[in-house]
Amino acid sequence: MKNTDEFVKSALRNLGFESLNELQTETLEKSNLHPNLLVLSKTGSGKTLAFLLPLIAQLENIKKTQALIVVPSRELALQIEQVFKAIKSSFKVTVCYGGHSMRVEQNSLVEQPAVIIGTPGRICDHLDRGHLELNEVSHFIVDEYDKCLEFGFEDQMRFIHEHLKNLQKTWLISATEHKDFPRFIRFDAPCVINYLNQSEDPNIEFLKIPVNNSNKFENLYQALCSFEGALTIVFCNYREATTSITEFLATKGYEAVSYHGGMEQEERERALMKFRNGSFHTLVCTDLGSRGLDIPEIQHVVHFQYPHNLEAFIHRNGRTARMKSDGKSYLMINQDEETPEYLELPNKSYAIQGTYFPTLSPWVTLYFSGGKKDKINKVDIVGFLGKQAGLEKHEIGLITTMDFATYVAIPREKSRSILSSIRDVKVKGKKLKIAVSR
16 A cells, blocks of 8 residues: 555544554554564553554555464454454455354455454464465464463464465564564564553552342442443353343343353354444453453443452453543452452442432344345445434444344334334345344
């Protein structure tokens, strides 16, 4: 891409940002000067955009795969894809990860995407089956490279690296400093962009909620109601606890959505999508949700159970007070349990003044049984809802298009009338099932 300045201005407009931060500016400048980059910065500092902007600016051919981004989790892969598409460049991106249809990914790779984002295992599967050609890849990026090594992906990454015959640039990205690099990466004399010590500490207020075994669920309910619809994540140690909490809250008329590793990948994606689009303002999850979720508006983090260790505590809290905003972290201090030694308990208790009741989200999610593979895009959905349901653009919330489904946030108070007006209407000549997503 020739005119970097114009591209960056366009990308910022599409993302709704006014300017780059220091990390992004420095990475953009130094990415042209050094083949090996090590980018270190805390969670929530804009690392994804920091490496995507220079990467897209350096892409040249829309019909050849020139960049491979390897990540340790599906959630992070999808997050990066979301930012990539929001930039609205002319380059195609394909995401590959376990739990996603291998056939759909294979079909997406027939016409070579400029950029591939994937988890190590799934990338190796495609290489083994001959679906993937990496001979033209010039840029190799590993996001959360420390986790890729910790999770035991080193052998898979070595196998992937052996297929990079035309590699020119290697960029490693992380929120923690890891001094040892596998020899196969050939990461000699990297240019280090380190903002770990320069990053401002997040502005988080820490509070405690005293509970015991008999009133813990009720106290959680009261606290959540007092937040009056502010975006909140409740962290648990076990998937069974997330289910128990969401079921208990449902009996009280409080809507929350679960998120944990025992769910099918499609269920997890749907849960995150509904949380992001505002249909649910409370996510109840395991530590799976402590990394890879980039939702800057989260105001409250509640630790229903003590984190396993200090690192888990830090990563959980990192979901709030992002991008210079404020946040609050609550520890439910169980009088019947011993407090871990690593935890420094807050001095201030959270006092609920008055009586609160559940706050319903103003949005619900509408499901369409057609997506990207059916040639249905966001513009089609906006036009359809505007023409057939009479919705103004500001009444149409976040639209998520998947391979064979589309989800869109619509006003809760209008959902019945919207459904009645569009239920039997075709979308781009196709008869689709349309319903409120459950």
